[in-house]
Amino acid sequence: MTDERRMRMRMRLTPLLGMALALGLTVTDVAAQAATTSPFAPVILVNGLGVTGYEIEQRIRFMQLLRQPGDLRKEAEKSLTEDRIRVWAAKQAGITLEKDAVTQGMSEFAGRANLSTEQFVAELAKAGVDEPTFRDFVTAGLLWRELVKQRFAPRVQISDSDIDRAMLMESSRGGGTRVLISEVILPAPPGQEAEAHAAAEKISQLRSESAFAEAARQMSAASTRDNGGRLDWMPLDNLPPALRPILLSLKPGQASAPIDLNGAVAIFMMRGLDEHGPASTRPQTLGYATLALGPAGSEQGAQLLQKAASAKRCDDLYSVVKGLPVSLVTRPDPAPQGALPKDIALALAGLDIGETTILTRGAGQELLMLCSREAAVDEAKGETAPNRDAVRSRLQNERIGSYADNYLADLIANAVIVRP
Template sequence: MTDERRMRMRMRLTPLLGMALALGLTVTDVAAQAATTNSPFAPVILVNGLGITGYEIEQRMRFMQLLRQPGDLHKAAEKSLIEDRLRVWAAKQAGIVLDKDAVGKGMTEFAGRANLTSEQFVAELAKTGVDEPTFRDFVTAGLVWRELVKQRFGPRVRISDSDIDRAMLMESERGGGTRVLISEIILPAPPGQEAAAHAEAEKISQLRSEAAFAEAARQMSAASTRDNGGRLDWMPLDNLPPALRPVLLGLAPGQASAPIELNGAVAIFMMRSIDEHGPAGTRAQTLGYATLALGPAGSEQAAQLAQKAAAAKRCDDLYTVVKGLPVSPVSRPDPAPQGALPKDIALALAGLDIGETTVLTRGAGQELVMLCSREAAVDDTKGETAPNRDAVRARLQNERMGSYSDSYLADLTANAVIVRP
């Protein structure tokens, strides 16, 4: 392609505006006159004073076809070029100037996605009639926009440890499998009273009414859900201990389970509803948790510690709660698979998000339990690796910057002066 042709292809509205002022014409008049010419290098769309030629639209269509973009390519090419003009226009307004080597590096990076060098990628483009300036303009618009978004919104993006914790809760799997809506009753079974607790649990397991089960929970349950009739919120089946999953899946709505023995207690569950968005969960989880021994159930000490612990947002905060006590009642076991945890602990953690707590009655005492972490169990034999916090942080940063970018571009588009002859 000759230098003259390239210069003509890159025509923008700036010289046309000078002509318009000299002749006393409006921007619309200039666009209309440009449209009457047969030149493929005449602007056919004007965006905030920058022109888009018919040749550029054709080139972008060919480029999109090579990238296997579906849909109406002409419409998509126009939209893409309009947005690129806005990106370049906004970057220029912000005084952004690319380093002389930045565009070359950007072209190399883009070509590398196809495992090609920049030269090889340009050669492949040429086979389909796409010239190098089209590729260069595309990359340049993306680079100046990336720098503009970084400067404008970068200081607003702050990813906290809590954000990373939540992102590592396997949110992509939550709701994708089976969810259950259940109610619980936990009956204390201290030493010497196990038989009586089991007998009472047997009676409760025969209930077939949610209302009757809720009333029994309010009267007899030692769980923190008693005031709510034992009702738990929707939870993924994966969150529950593996041994309990088949028990719950075998229940019909309104049916209670047989008594389940826990550590110093007996549990009964009633299925209220089941939501099967996919196959039943089988993914193993590794849970980290902390416990705070509150003291004898109903004692003033237990009430005071529970009140202080209510302000804790993370497991590390529990050590502040007990600061000054002669012996720390906080226990922080190493993270372990669900199946390796005590049954009552595993059940308590099933309905918690990171930083949330619940109170268990274990024998004559009470313990506060807080969930510290919930991650997918790693199977070394399958080549699986543990989640990387740095990678999660980078992903969250990119997602938030992407959200700012999309919103900003939408605002620019809404306020742009776009003229079509």
């Protein structure tokens, strides 16, 4: 059936409605009577636009070719009804397509199957699907895409923070292996390493979570001391690679042997293991910044912490030291976990971007903030770094898509849909 013939059949809907009024019939009566006489007559009326029995059969065959599951007749009627609403809404908004837009859209769709438009249409024909069915399907989609773009794109603003969160490996929390651990970090300044190791050995022998928590409160220099050294669930990937096998070897309630850090000694106790998947060895690249606070309890350190409380990003730390030497802030280039100082890599494991913790390093303290966390790139394997522009575009499309879904639901709820 040609496009012209199909258009004529649809345009017959208005005279049919006039006839219905003249004879005192309902729209349903007209559709029902028409359906018994011709496969090209409307069997569903959507805001005055008809869906024919022929189109339903064609959409069913199209769905079969695309291997769509479910009740295909029901799905075909649903998708055609939605297409009519999309076309109707676009017409109401004055949306038109540029020349050759449909042809290009058909080519793009066929390209998903690695076929040219001609090859794809030939495959459709083998399944009994005519070319106008494919064209109508693409046209409705293009009109809707242009409508929602014009209607919702101006509302969508993607910030750098949104992109950071989307690129976070923590966005996949819940998959893979997670650990629930407690920590005790003992200072080991020069000349006091032996004493720190002796104390760490005693703590490593503890087999009670309560006793370990008490040791953390009494002796730990980590910011978790007030919470008994307890950390929240975290993906194993977030921890330094060298620490992962150590933790996986522990049973709940068992503490690790002392682990040397930069000017400190760490002991960990396993409290829980959540194995949603295999233990990962996936490397990460971390970016961070530090703010030197000076000796613990110093007045300058307290003032800096107060100012830093409002910092949401690493760049904000430079405002915190305004009027002071900018060297108080250090921000190394992002580096693989394994290349970071052990104490920093460990402290970053429990942080999301923009979060901070306090490190005790020797006689001084530092505020540590996580700037970025991304999958490490292995250029030898042809891997490339995440593209922020691509992530921004994906987030924009996702948000516009969410608006579009809600908009379509409203249009369907308010549409005049008549079935015989």
